[in-house]
Amino acid sequence: MPVRKTYPIKITLFLLTSTLIFLASTFALASNNNVPNNSDSSIPYCVDPDWMPYEAIDDGKHIGISSDYLSIIKQHTNLTFTLVTTSTWQQTIKYLKTGQCHLVLMLNKSPKREKYLTFSDVYYRSPNVLVSLREQPFIQDLSNLNGRSLGVVKNYRIAEYIETYYPEIQKTYVESEGEGVKLVAEKKLDAFVGSMLSLNARTQQYGYGNLKVAGWAGPEDELRFGVIKGKEAILADINYAITQISEKQRIDIFKKWNNVRIIKEFDHKLLFQLLAIVLVITLLFILRQRQLNRFNRLLSEKNKELESLTQVLEKTNHELEYISFHDPLTDLYNRSYFSQHIKDKIHDINRSKSPTCLMLVDIDHFKKVNDELGHNVGDEVLTQLSQVFNEVIRQSDIAARWGGEEFVFLLPETSVDSAKKLATRLLNAVREHHFNKVGQVTVSIGIAEYDHKSDFHNWFERADKALYRAKDAGRDQLSC
Structure with a gap:
């Protein structure tokens, strides 16, 4: 009976083949579960368009800290992303x-x-801070606002935190941190709360030298990726990539974007007043609770925290003061500081009748350097040139970057002849210096002595005309 003998054999082979295919499929699926899922579909994503240095949209491009982290995520997955631009x-x-x-x-x-x-x-991770006017008292934290008005960005997590735990605070919601900082600077709000790095950037961006960090605010930011419901599958890839971020990469990103420094000298008198108030409250609390030993330990811990906070804020305020007076690229004084300083100095010059000169220095053919070699090379030239200036000028001289490739020098107790000697040394030092990727660079110099009757504008105009005479005469020279 050949049919009865072959039919069971065919069934057996079919079942064996099916079993092997099933086991192979199961093994492949198990193997795939051990590595990140690599999807080739592009993921539409959004960012906060105005939250530097964390993230922003500039000319339709995503920039900031989150942009650098997204690049790392791309390296460790096959995920692709498409930016969807928003305005707020x-x-x-x-x-x-x-x-x-x-x-x-x-x-x-x-x-x-x-x-x-x-x-x-x-x-x-990043801390949140309170920002106020310099003359305002030290706030320390949200519980010490005491009726002051507070600005916060609508729909930020810190806004939800304040709504939940400090409903009594007088809140004003704004569209962006830039708007909030501006309202504080214009005295329309007593304080503003936001992330420390971004508020530092806002202070520098708008030149608000009358602001200070006045205290800590709420929990620190714990920043994450957020995925809408139904698309959670990509989180496995993202979390895997996060584990691959090295400490060096984190430090490099922080250094790249944390280029903002904070100023203002700390008010020690205010600190002593605050400590006095804390001491009075402490004594009342001890008498009321009759737990002297326990409270002394608590007070010691709080004082250590306050001392640490004071040191951080004092250092931060000094740094902010420095950056408001100096050009971040050359580390020379900036135009704002020089303009204010010269007004005070003219009064002293008129009183002492001492000879004083103003010297303008302009880099020859600097536009050609930027156009042919790029602005990064141009910035390097400016940085090296400022070092040459510091080696030549005297300790009593004031050097500032006036704008672009133009610099201005105040030379107190200096006649025109002495100023010409100093300018000649400066011309020679610049000629002899080798600038990276450029080689030789020259400058033109204009000098004008103060006549004890005109204002700074006229004085500067005479120096500027002398500078143009030097350029018209062939550059790489000085003129008075």
């Missing part, structure tokens, strides 16, 4: 809720946001 943070939130964006790169987790977003692991 409020519009970014709207796009996430409507599904026009599937991913947002840098935000805190909060109960409200968890309703429409799923979050990655934390990959960046």
Whole structure:
């Protein structure tokens, strides 16, 4: 009976083949579960368009700290991303809720946001601070606002935090941190709360030298990727990539974007007043609670925290004062400082009748350097040239970057003849210096002595005309 003998054999071979295919498929699936899922579909993402140095949109391009971290994520996955531009943070939130964006790169987790977003692991942390006018008292934290008005960006996590834990605070919601800082500088708000790095950047960007860091505010930012509901599958890839970020990469990104420094000299009298108030409250608390030993330990811990906070704020305020007076590229004084200083100096010159000269220095053919070699090389020339200036000028001279490739020098107690000698030394020093990627660079110099009757504008104009005479005569020379 040949049919009965062959039919079971065919069934057996079919079942064996099917089993092997099933086992192979199961093994492949298990293997795939051990590595990140690599999807080739492009993911539409949004950012806060005005939150530097963390992130922003500049000419349609994504820049900032989150941009650098996104580049690392791309290196460790096959995910691709497409930027969806927005004009405000409020519009970014709207796009996430409507599904026009599937991913947002840098935000805190909060109960409200968890309703429409799923979050990655934390990959960046930063403190929140309070900013106020310099003459305002030290605030320390949110609980010490005492009726002062406070600005906060609408839909930021810190806004949700204040609404929950400090509902009594008089809040004003703004569209961006730039708007909030401006309102404080214009005395329309008593204080503003936001991330320390971004507020530092705003202070430098708008030149608000009348502001200071007045205290810490709320929990620190724990920044994550946020993915809309239904798209959580990509979080496995993102979390895997986050674990691959090295400490060196984190430090390099921080150094790249943390180029803003904070100023203002710390008010020690205010600190002593604050300590006196704390001491009075402490004594009352001890008498009332009759727990002297326990409270003394608590007071010691609080004083250590306050001392540490004071040191940080004092250092931060000094740095902000320095950056408001200096050009960040050359480290010379900036135009704002020089203009203010010269007004005070003219009064002293008129009183002492001492000879004083103004010297303008302009780099010859500097536009050609930028056009042919690029602005990075041009910046390097400016940096090296400022070093040459510092080697030649005297300790009593004031050097400032006036703008672009033009520099101005105040030479007190200096006649025209002495100024010409100094200018000649400066011309020779610049000629002899080898500039990286450029070689030789020359400058033209204009000199004008103060006549004890005109204002700074006229004095500067005479020096500027002398500078143009030097350029018209062939450059690489001085004129009076």
